[in-house]
Amino acid sequence: MKRIGITGQNGFVGSHLYNTLGLKPDEFERIDFERHFFEDSEKLDNFVKHCDVIVHLAAMNRHPDPEVIFNNNIELVKTLIGSLERTESKAHILFSSSSQEEKDNLYGRSKKEGRALFAEWAGKSGGHFTGLIIPNVFGPFGKPNYNSFIATFCHKLTHGETPVIDNDGEVKLIYVGELVQEIIEKIKTAETNNLYEVPHTSENKVSEVLGKLEKYRVLYFENGEIPELTTKFDLNLFNTFRCYFEIKDHYPVKFTQHIDPRGAFVEVIRLGIGGQCSFSTTVPGITRGNHFHTRKIERFAVIKGKALIQLRKIDTHEVLDFYLDGNEPAYVDMPIWYTHNIKNIGEEELYTIFWINEPFNAEDSDTYFLEV
Template identity: 70%
Template structure:
């Protein structure tokens, strides 16, 4: 079993990689890393000595002073190299560089020179090195005004602010889940490669991305409509947007109920995509679910009875509780990477409608069990 450590474990790409490794516990053991290890040689040495594989993601992306970025990033690489030498490590080290290597800026220079330091270490040791040159990365849980323009746009729109475009350039992009797949492929290969050009999976102008996100805000956040999604990039962009919403205060969303002498009518969902609709009955005190998805869009709509729906983002401790009552029909949507469940907390049978954007495929269910 490979023992894998990730510098920058708590960061944007690092947290996605760490959580995905957790899906393959029969193959990988995760060695936890904390950023303060870089300030304590003994702790860093202990971490390095435990790892068969080290993915070096720790880096500074933005700062008012570019020289601070350069100095910080080179210092982190040098500290890692010193520890590798000190512990006589034979680890496979994977390094995240950037397509900005060839640009005339100190961030790109720090990544290029950092990769060269790692190549020098590998050439003079029994270790292996893979240097990945990565395009712009986007996805859920990135920091606005830091990780990407998409993170900034998503945060601003979902919090009713107005984003602006500084330069309407063409962006070559890769979704964070796709980047994690590339990293896992390199890890599994067990082969070093000093220059892996990670291919972008989509390309778009900044203005077009903003148009998509504005549409998701208007259709999904404001009206509850699942928008038309034409390809994988749009699905990834939509799932990214959903994770920037104020989930705690947005859900549950009450339906518009039309009532007359015959009874009532409630429209459950308007779709720009297909998918699968189902319903369930749940007897009192029973809990369903306790699983999460990494790509699927899902809606729970309570139409009769009383329910508690709980969500918790993987890797965090905060549990979000949503109380729904069929007397006022309402729904909660499940963001990706949030484990969720539904419990009948009433005294009668609970009736719930479920919609999900994919037909169920037992060979690729995208369903991972973890208690909320």
């Protein structure tokens, strides 16, 4: 088992890496890091001594003064190297650099010089070092106006604002989940490589990405329809988009009922893709679920009885409660990385329809059990 620490573990990439490593407790032990360790040499040294691998992600991306970015990022590298030297660590260091290295800006220069400093340390100490040149990263929970243009577009489209394209160029992209798998693979191989260019997984014009997101807004955000997702990029972009609206304000979404003397007809889901549809009956007092997914799209639709659906993002404490009643049929969709459950809180059987975008596969279920 490898003991892994992540500087910047609460950041965009760091939190995804931290949570993904947590899915494999037999392979990895996570050594928790806190930002103030950089100001406390004793705590930083204690952290370093417990790590077989350190993924250095902590950095400043944006600031009105580029000199502040440069000085901050170089100082973080030097501080970590100081601790490695004091503790005589032989840890494997993975450093997240950027395709900005070759551009004429101080952020790119801070990354290039930081990578050189780590390579120098590894050469002197006998430690292992991997320098990762990373393309533009997107994915759920990225900060708008900070992490990527996709985060900015998603936030604006779900908050009544209009995105603006500054430069409609071709952008090389990688989904954060794909990047995490690249990092994990490098952790496993433990090979020294001062410059490894992480391959991008898609290349798109900014306007093409915005066009897809605008379609998702109309079909899904406004009308509840799952759009056609023909590529892996489309699925990743859609899962990114649906993490940006205010979940507690959006759900539950009431169905339109078509009532006549025979009874009622309700359309549960309109699809641009296939998947698996099922239903359950649940006796009073019973709870189903308490698990989360990292890629699946899922809808719970209550058509009879009373239910409490609960969601919680796995690295937070806030629980979102949604009360549904079959007398007013409604649904809640499950965002990725949110553990969720459904409980019968009524006095009669609960009838629920479940739809998920891929048939169940016991060997790759993408289902991780965790109490809400």
